[in-house]
Amino acid sequence: MTEEKENIDFEVLFERYYPGLLFYATRFLNEAEAKDVVQDAFFDLWTRRDRLNLGAGIQAYLYRQVYTRSINHLNHKQVCSKYSGAIQELYKHKLAFYESTDSNEIIRAIENKELRGQLLEAINELPDKCKEVFRLSYLQGLKNKEIAEVLDISPRTVEAHMYKALKTLRLALKRLFLCIGLFFLFFYLK
Amino acid sequence: MKSELKSLADFSRIYIMDEKNLLKYLQNECDELEAARLLEWLSESEENRRELFRLEVAWQLGQLKRYSDKDFVREQKEKLQERIAAAELPRRTFFPLRMLRYVAACVVFALLAGGAYFFYTSQAMEVLTAGQEVEQIVLPDGTKVWLNKNSLLKYPKHFGTSKRFASVEGEAYFEVTKNADKPFVVETEAMKITVLGTVFNLNSFTEANTASVTLLEGEVKVEAKADEGLVVLSPGQRAELDKLSGKLYVKSRSQAALDAAWHNKLIPFEQATVEEIAKALEEIYGVKVRIAPDIDKTTYSGTLKNQGSIEKALRSLKNSIPIKYELKSGEVYISRD
Incomplete structure (x- = not known):
């Protein structure tokens, strides 16, 4: 009975955090690698479930796990060394950003539906054609060239819409x- | 005033450049120069750094919708559950120990029984004839096989449940016991013959260019192994396989029994004329036989014992058929008595 309850809790936990964690891992890795990393994190959580008592800290714990595992994966792959100097520098800046407390606001942006909704609203206010172009990129992950083909417009037009x-x-x-900052401050004061 | 304008122009130039550059970065298509410009911009302030990476998240946040798809999440969850189940398996006992003991006993028994059955059916028997003797063998199902000189027969000590298999190199005569449920299959290096219950003669010497099957009773299916050729023979027909071309020919054989005459040393004739008997003797003993033109077309039936030489055979024949014969320089002349 207790084991069953535990299983259900674990399933709920998985469903609750999987999408955000996978997205977080794709900040550093490609989708296939990200899937592996997130699965590893959950598997590890399962094997340690007897010893871990995280309670409310579970979200922070999982994100930290995914971050650390992603970085380990990157180091293992030595992905930085294959890029040119400037791109590599950019990547270092990015990792520093995620290493700092700024990562908290990113996690909050991922986990907070309200904030995501606001972002979608901003997109919805775009002119129709521009919105159509952007949604193909934003929601479907299409490349400029693919969008141009789908909508039968020139790549230059796609680019112009994307700038806008x-x-x-x-x-x-x-x-x-x-907002996120205020949100954070609110929690902090509380 | 002038400098203010200049800085405004600079600002807008930088701003526009950044927008293009940003897009390149966000779409992962930055070249070296664009990356360097972006780097310069980043180094200007902490705020720029924040903006870039926040923007990057926001730009791709749409992917989250895809990752939140219920079916997608369920699929990923099931993958994890499979992995967990696989990892849990060794340390979790599904059955009580006693049950496990029975299961183990059953498995061991099944393995032993299977092994015994395999051993039982796979024990191979071999009969090889070398000298001048023809050997008669009775197979486990009662099928009789006569094995000619310099031939090899292989068969299992016990036939399997669905088919009876045997293989032959050389010449063999089969009287197959009828069993419609268990076809009898004879293989040679070049042919496969499937029968239900029949009498046939098989000639398949490795060194010969042709292999043949002559059917005396029943029905057989003959397949060439190298080709897709397949023929069904009726009694009195002979299938000949040309091993070089892989072609299978069917020939009618009026004296089909002659093909099998070696096996019991009896040469059967049925309503055969003297001319036909002479041809048979020619074939069996490898001696040229000539017939006088005055020989009539009377037919004879009976069995002639194969006695090792054509002269002995002719002497027996003379007792029942009104002929006389003469041996001259390796040839035989037959004329009316």
Whole structure:
């Protein structure tokens, strides 16, 4: 009976955190690698479930696990060394960003539905054609060339729409992360 | 004023450049120069760094919708559960220990029984004839086989449940016991013959260019191994396989029994003319036989004992058929008595 309950809890936990963790892992890895890393993290959690008593800290624990495992995977692959100097430098900046407390706001942006909804709203306010182009990239992950083919428009037009969407997104983000900051502050004070 | 304008122009130039650059970065298509520009921009302030990586997350956050898909998550969950189940298996006992003991006993018994059955059916018997003697063998199912000189017969000590298999190199005469449920299959290096219950003669010497099957009773199916050729023979027919071309020919054989005459030293004739008997003797003893033109077309039936030489055979024949014969320089002349 207790084991059954434990199983259900574990399933609930998986369903609750899997999408966000997978997305987080794709910050550093490709999708296939990310899947492996997240599965490893959950498997590890399962094997240690008797000794771990995390309670509310489970979210932070899982994200930390996924981050560490992703970085280990990267080091193992020595992915940085295959890029040129500047791109490699950019990557180092990125890892430093995720290593810092800034990663918390990213996790919050992933885990907070409300904030995600606000971002979607910002996208919805884009002009129709621009929205259509951006959604194909944003939701379906299509490349510019593919979008041009799907919508039967020139790649240059796709690019123009993407710039416009990007501008809007940048503005919306400024507002959004201000919210996240306030959110964080609110919790902190509490 | 002038410098203010200049910085404004700079600002807008940088701003636009960044937008393009950013897009390249977000779409993972940065070249070296673009990466260097972006790096420069990043180094300017902590805020720029934050903006870039926040933007990157926001740009790709749409993927989260795909990852949140219920079916996708369930699929991934099941993968994890499989892995957990596989890892748990060794340390979890599904059956009580006593049950496990019975299971183990059953498994051991099944293995032993299977092994015994395999041993039982796979024990191979071999009969090889070398000298001048023809050997008669009775197979486990009662099938009689006469094995000619310099031939090899292989068969299992016990036939399997669905088919009876035997193999032959050389010449053999079969009287197969009828059993419609268990076809009898004879293999040679070049042919496969499937029968239910029949009498046939098989000639398949490795060194010869042709192999043949003559059917005396019943029905057989003859397959060439190298080719897709397949024929069904009726009694009195002979299948000949040309091993070089792989072709299978069917020939009618009026004196089919002659093919099998070696096995019991009896040469049967049925309504045969003297001319036909002479041809048979020619074939059996390898001696040229000539017939006088005055020989009539009367037919004779009976059995002639194969006595090792054509002269002895002719002497016996003379007792029942009105002929006389003469041996001259390796040839035989037959004329009316």
